[in-house]
Amino acid sequence: MPHAQPPTPPHAPPAPHAHAQPQPQPPSPAPDQDATQAQVQTQAQVQTQAQVQAPAPAARPAAEPDEYPLAAPLPPEAPPADPRTADLATPPAGLKFCVACRAGQVDRDGYCENCGHAQPRERDHMEQELDAVAAVSDRGLRHHRNEDAFAVSSTALSDDSPAVVAVVCDGVSSATRPDEASLAASRAAGESLLAALPRGTHPQQAMHDAILAASDAVNSLADHAPADHEHQPHVNAPACTIVGAVVTPSLLVVGWVGDSRAYWVPVDRSAPPARLTEDDSWAAQMVAAGLMNEAEAYADDRAHAITGWLGADAYELEPHTASFKPDRPGVVIVCTDGLWNYAEGADEMAEVVPHDAAQRPLHSARVLVGHALDGGGHDNVTVAVLPFPAPSQGAGSA
Amino acid sequence: MANFSKSNVPQFSVEVYQNEYLPEGGREVNAIVTVTSTGGGTVGSAVAAPHLYTPGQGPDAAVAIMVDCSGSMDYPPTKMRGARDATAAAIDALRDGVHFAVIGGTHVAKEVYPGGGALAVANAQTREQAKQALRKLSAGGGTAIGTWLRLADHLLSSADVTIRHGILLTDGRNEHESPEDLKAALEAAAGRFTADARGVGTDWEVKEVTGIASALLGTADIVADPAGLAADFTQMMETAMGKEVADVALRLWTPVDTSVKFVKQVAPTVEELTGRRTEAGPRAGDYPTGSWGDESRDYHVCVEVPEAGIGQEMLAARVSLVIPQDDGTARTLGAQGLVRAVWTDDMVASTSINPQVAHYTGQAELAQVIQQGLDARKAGDADGATAKLGRAVQLASASGNADTAKLLAKVVDVVDAAAGTVRLKAKVEEADEMTLETRSTKTVRVKK
Known part of the structure; x- marks a missing residue:
């Protein structure tokens, strides 16, 4: 890494790392690592060189299940009420009744006038589907609000070929107003890409610029801090991670800051999947520096402390971007750690991605969010699914 | 000082200071509620005050x-x-x-x-x-x-x-x-x-x-x-x-199955209000606060809510200001504050104590230990008096309550204020002891 790791990682997420996915993985001998590298072909980097490594023992040539796996085993304790079912109440016209006690009406502050419980908010569960991209975001089961945000859109490049964009951001809980940070960043990055791509900006350059635009948007939140924070303007300024992907007919570009990730899952599951991003996290840095192996690093309490983020108190911003020319169709999974905590390795992720993901991105995104909730839903979870290649106009998806 | 554009109806504002995060199984919610009334009359100490008014x-x-x-x-x-x-x-x-x-x-x-x-x-x-x-x-x-x-x-x-x-x-x-x-x-x-x-x-x-x-x-x-x-x-x-408005009550609404542990004024003086509640409709009660001019007072509200799961959020109390009318209705004074409860598994969030709550918990204890110390002293319990008044010296010193610290120093010899080590004075002026007792409930606000 070009920049020194800060002495103490300031933003440690509260939820314990839950990377232990109880799926017995036969120790495959990694027969075809070169092929993996070949499929995910790194193009000439116009920006910071990102070390995009396909995970080492990746391929599972023989294990081609007919169906994607069922939910992971339940955690030991019974999970609390699933927010996905929260909107089942059908209030009589004009009256909103509490989803918790069903007895009280909801006051204008959003609390029940009988039992006081907070009502579901718009951001608790969000879904969006366009022709060739879909995203789902959920509050999860352990957090009181959703601090993740996403932006998805599609546009055309200067040569009229289609481009599909997804941006996912995860607010840093230990900072103030993380929900505002993630919303501002995802919107700014999405808008920046939508403006740059039709102008002919190279998608990787556009991604780099979009991350800078997102950074500016988050920084400006600190300038408008409410009066009660004025005594310490930039301490704990709003902050978030970002990961984005641009898919065109021939190109796949990712960009990120922080520990939100993008994965490549080929349609043909005999080909290996890959993780496309490298976390700005304590654990990743320990592994990269050769000080610990992955298992040791991720078992450490500090594993999830992020070393890069967007926000006014960030160290020097270093947007990572990478560009790929996949040689076969697949889907890009763009997600926050609320998902990848329950499917950490590329193989694990590929196992939970439905086989028809390229045809049914919204369904796949829901399945993936469901996987995280069934695993315990310890964090907000946000997933965008983008099929590659981007379908040309008028044609059906790949 | 003179501001003739002031209307004579004061505007009330309510601010809530709390750590809303509770650990799994947590039930007690504490909040400091600052009520400020402005735009009515004058501040009490204004020498020019009477002359601001014409009949x-x-x-x-x-x-x-x-x-x-x-x-x-x-x-x-x-x-x-x-x-x-x-x-x-x-x-x-x-x-x-x-x-x-x-x-x-x-x-x-x-x-x-x-x-x-x-x-x-x-x-x-x-x-x-x-x-x-x-x-x-x-x-x-x-x-x-x-x-x-x-x-x-x-x-x-x-x-x-x-x-x-x-x-x-x-x-x-x-x-x-x-x-x-x-x-x-x-x-x-x-x-x-x-x-x-x-x-x-x-x-x-x-x-x-x-x-x-x-x-x-x-x-x-x-x-x-x-x-x-x-x-x-x-x-x-x-x-x-x-004073511009009389008979103002602090109205506390709490949700079903939530109980009010206490309500007390904590600034400018400690005043227990819990037992003075008048029921005011479903799950609401009024606590009397008397009349108000341009001033600000702090209240410590403590409620016990039913347990809820991690990630849940609820309104634990709604605080508003009202003037109860004879016919059972109430004139509301606009402002309100929300006391919330949010259950989290983030230990850092749930174990931290809000500075305002900590400060006024200390100020209330200060008033209590002064009273207990003086009572012990009168009863001839020198050890008890030394312990209580020592704790009082420690609290007064730590919270910056200089006035009370000075009054304490006339009753005890302070050996180490930080540690709360004191010796009872052999001879104490009666006026000094009475001053300390009378003013024991005076508090200071949080150092900003």
Whole structure:
């Protein structure tokens, strides 16, 4: 890494790392690592060189299940009420009744006038589907609000070929107003890409610029801090991670800051999947520096402390971007750690991605969010699914 | 200072300071609620205050001054003279148009001015007449404060005014009626008028005087030297003249299955309000706060909510300010604050204590340990007194309550304030001990 790791990682997420996915993985001998590298072909980097490594023992040539796996085993304790079912109440016209006690009406502050419980908010569960991209975001089961945000859109490049964009951001809980940070960043990055791509900006350059635009948007939140924070303007300024992907007919570009990730899952599951991003996290840095192996690093309490983020108190911003020319169709999974905590390795992720993901991105995104909730839903979870290649106009998806 | 654009209806604002995060299984929610009233009258200490008003501009007010005229007021004679001068000074601070009366208190209550069961309306002439009447005040007789309060209530209720206030001065114990009589008189008067109480000299009972002020939502203090009475009376009257709205109640709504553990005022003084709740509709109760001018007070609210799962959020209490009306309705004063509960598995979030809550928990303990320490000292329990007063010194020092720290230093020798190590002084002036006890409930606000 070009920049020194800060002495103490300031933003440690509260939820314990839950990377232990109880799926017995036969120790495959990694027969075809070169092929993996070949499929995910790194193009000439116009920006910071990102070390995009396909995970080492990746391929599972023989294990081609007919169906994607069922939910992971339940955690030991019974999970609390699933927010996905929260909107089942059908209030009589004009009256909103509490989803918790069903007895009280909801006051204008959003609390029940009988039992006081907070009502579901718009951001608790969000879904969006366009022709060739879909995203789902959920509050999860352990957090009181959703601090993740996403932006998805599609546009055309200067040569009229289609481009599909997804941006996912995860607010840093230990900072103030993380929900505002993630919303501002995802919107700014999405808008920046939508403006740059039709102008002919190279998608990787556009991604780099979009991350800078997102950074500016988050920084400006600190300038408008409410009066009660004025005594310490930039301490704990709003902050978030970002990961984005641009898919065109021939190109796949990712960009990120922080520990939100993008994965490549080929349609043909005999080909290996890959993780496309490298976390700005304590654990990743320990592994990269050769000080610990992955298992040791991720078992450490500090594993999830992020070393890069967007926000006014960030160290020097270093947007990572990478560009790929996949040689076969697949889907890009763009997600926050609320998902990848329950499917950490590329193989694990590929196992939970439905086989028809390229045809049914919204369904796949829901399945993936469901996987995280069934695993315990310890964090907000946000997933965008983008099929590659981007379908040309008028044609059906790949 | 003078701001003539001010409307006479104060604006209330409510701010809530709390750590809303609870651990799994957590049920107790603490919050400090800061209530600020602005835009009404004036700040109490403003010397120019009375002159801001022309007749009819300020709120209608009636004030009764109750002066102890018992025989002991002549020993020494400076006490009676001080009381006379102080009452004259208070009369001078009356705004034109305010209704007033002077009551001479012994074992019975006598109308000194204007008499005939009526109130006078302040103007240059009535102020002069009242001061003339003061010259006739003489000492002789006993002390039955309940009778003074009943007469004050009778006189004050004869005027149709917004603010009703009493100022009570005593120099001795309430010996000529039973404690039950005084208690009954206070219960009858509570909510009908507010009153400040002062003890002059050192022969009065601290708990009696603070009890009167507490019941009638006013201030209590000691004026050990009668020479200091005039300035104190002027200040009390100016504060009373600054009041703009009376009978304000703190209304607390809590959800079903939530119980209120306590509600207390914690600034400017500690005042327990929990037991003074009046039910106000489903799951709501009103706590009396008396009358308000331009001022700010802090309240500590503690509620117990039902357990909820990690990630759940609920409203634990809604705080608003109202003026309850006779017909059972209430005029709401606009502002409200929300006390929330959010369950989290983030230990850092759920274990941190809000600085305001921590500060006022300490200030309330400070008042309590001073009281306990002085009681132990009177009971001859030197060890108990040393421990309690040592803790008080420690709390006063840590919280920056310099006034209380100074008063403590007159009762104990401080060896190590930070550690709370003290020695009881062998000889303590009675006035110093009474001052400490009377002012033990005074708090300071959080250092910003």
